Amino acid sequence: MMPADPTRNILIVDDNPNNLGVLSDFLWDMGFEVLVARDGESALQKTQYAVPDLILLDVMMPGIDGFETCRRLKAQPATRDIPVIFMTALSESAHKVKGLSLGAVDYITKPFQQDEVLARVKLHLKLHTLNQTLAEQNLRLQREVETRKAAEAALQSLNQELESRVAARTQELSQALEDLKQAQVQMVQGEKMAALGQLVAGIAHEINNPINFIHGNVNHADTYVQDLLELLTLYQAEFPQATPTIQTKAQELDAGFLQEDLPKVLTSMKIGANRIRGIVQSLRNFSRISGPESKPVNIHEGIDSTLMILNSRLKTQPNQVAIEVIKDYGDLPLVDCYPGQLNQVFMNLLVNAIDALEDHLSQDPSPPTSPIIRISTAVMNEHQITICIANNGPSIPEPIRKQLFNPFFTTKPVGKGTGLGLSISRQIIAEIHQGSLQCHSSPAQGTEFVIQIPNSQGKQ
Ligand SMILES: Nc1ncnc2c1ncn2[C@@H]1O[C@H](COP(=O)(O)OP(=O)(O)OP(=O)(O)O)[C@@H](O)[C@H]1O
Ligand SMILES: [Mg+2]
Known part of the structure; x- marks a missing residue:
């Protein structure tokens, strides 16, 4: 006898003890563990305690009959x-069909052929085992699929996180750049x-001493000349009959004209010297190095000294009419600001205006309206002032106007513009002075840049 396989x-x-005996003995001999039941009820009860691997059912x-039990x-x-597996008599083919439809896997016919019983039992046990293995494998596979899906989802979310971190980092880096x-x-x-400030300061310093020297002495020279002329007049009155040598010399020198013109020459020299002193003063204003602190400043002085530096570009030039500068200055208080930086802004805006007008003039050397730069200043309210630098040159088309303040944006040829003027200017106005710099432009009015700044830093 073979050992029982669990x-x-x-x-x-089966209700027939004979059948039951024959079948159980046979299967027992074939090495199966055999349980028996005489009716459906007790069969169902038995399955409660021990679940069999296969049931042969009469x-x-x-x-309750076999169908109901099934x-x-x-x-x-x-x-x-x-x-x-149902057990039916040979003649009961209807039973076979019904049994199969109720979920039976097979049937065997009575009287039993032992080989057939054994073959079918073995076959179905094997099928059952295979089915179970398959189901288990299926389950395992399903779990694996789920695990993989979860891993994939985790990977995807990691990927996404990584991507968004890369994007954030890229953003940070480009901001840093x-x-x-x-x-x-x-x-x-x-x-x-x-460097410009230093250069200007150096020139101003060098000119300052000699011009003061000239300015101081020209007055004395004037007085001395007056005295000498007076003396000459007196001589002429006292000695109307001069010697022939003197008369010849007087004629040679055109003494009459000399007496008349010399005071005028001296007056011109005085005016010239004063002009030079004014220029030196402007140069010194412009080059005034501003420290880290803001200080109260006369804005108009800053604008004027910048204009002075740019004077040569405003004057009539060989192929170009002069650019007229109209100043419309309001009654500004001293403004608490960083003058060196602010002069830089005036310089950028004025150079841009001159460039725009020159560019315009190069296309139309005798335009219907002469080129004008208008500089106006005004008090906006008790806390703010406004400075407007406008020119009647070309207007700036909308797509370009949007980019004006971007660093490196320029429409000028390589080597002429770096495209930094306006971006720096806006930074100086907005960040250093807590103000604003705006551009307005229209074909009718030309282009204007408007600066608004608080008149004292720290208060708005
Ligand atoms: N008053 C203006 N009229 C017309 N266009 C202007 C005026 N001011 C600026 N622009 C335009 O804005 C552009 C940028 O000006 P920005 O001052 O920033 O640079 P740039 O003058 O080209 O070079 P940079 O000032 O660095 O030498 C100029 O190239 C020009 O096209
Ligand atoms: Mg510029």
Whole structure:
């Protein structure tokens, strides 16, 4: 006898003790663990305690018949999957069909052919085992799929997180790059202005001494000349009959004209010397190095000294009419600001205006209206002042106007413009002075830049 296989438990249900005996003995001999039941009810009860691997079920039984027993087995989750083989008489083919439709896997016919019983039992046990293995594998696979799906989702969200971190970092980096560019730009401009300031200060200093010298002495010279002329007149009156040598010399020198013109020459020299003193004063104003502190400043002085520096570009030039500067200054208080930086803004705006007008003039050398730069200042309210630098040159088309304040934006040829003037100017006005710099432009009015700044830093 073969040892019982725990997965080969067979329940035989038959009301005929003879059949039961023969079948159980045979299967027992074949090495199966055999349980028996005489009717459907007790078969169902037995399945409660030990679930068999296969059931051989008679159809015709007292009490509940085989069909009903099968139906109840199939209704219970614990017993639903047990393969059921019906045992029917040869003649009862209708039973076979019904049994199969109720969920039976097979049938065997009475009287039993032992080989056939064994073959079918073995086949269905094997199928059942295979089915179970398959179901388990399926479950395992399903779990694996779920695990993989979860891993994939985690990976995807990690990926997304990574992507958004990369994007954020990129944004940070490009911001840093932008800041660096700005800082560089400011440094370059700052250095440029400092160098210009130094140069101007040096020139002003060098001119200052000799001009003071001239200015101081021209008055004395004037007095002395007056005295000498007076003396000459007196001589002429006292000695109308001069010697022939003197008369010849007087004629030679055109003494009459000399007496008349010399005071005029001296007056011109005085005016010239005063002009030069004015220029030197402007140069000194312009180059005044501003410290880290803001200080109260006369804005008009800053504008005037900048205009003075640019004077040569405003005058009539070989192929170009002069640019007229109209000043419309309001009654400004002293403004608490950083004068060096503000002069830099005036310089940028005025140079831009001159460039625009020159460019316009180069296309139309005799325009219907002569080129004008209008500079107006006004008190806006008790806290703010406004400075407007306008020119009647070309208007700036909308797409260009949007980019004016971007660093490196220029419409000028390479080597002429760096495209930094306005971006620096806006930074100086907005960030250093807490003000605003705006551009308005229209074909009818030309272009104007409007600065608004608080008249004292720290208060608005
Ligand atoms: N008054 C103006 N009229 C017409 N266009 C102007 C005027 N001011 C500025 N622009 C335009 O704005 C552009 C940018 O000006 P911005 O001062 O920033 O640079 P730039 O003058 O080209 O070069 P940079 O000032 O660095 O030498 C100019 O190239 C010009 O096209
Ligand atoms: Mg410029």
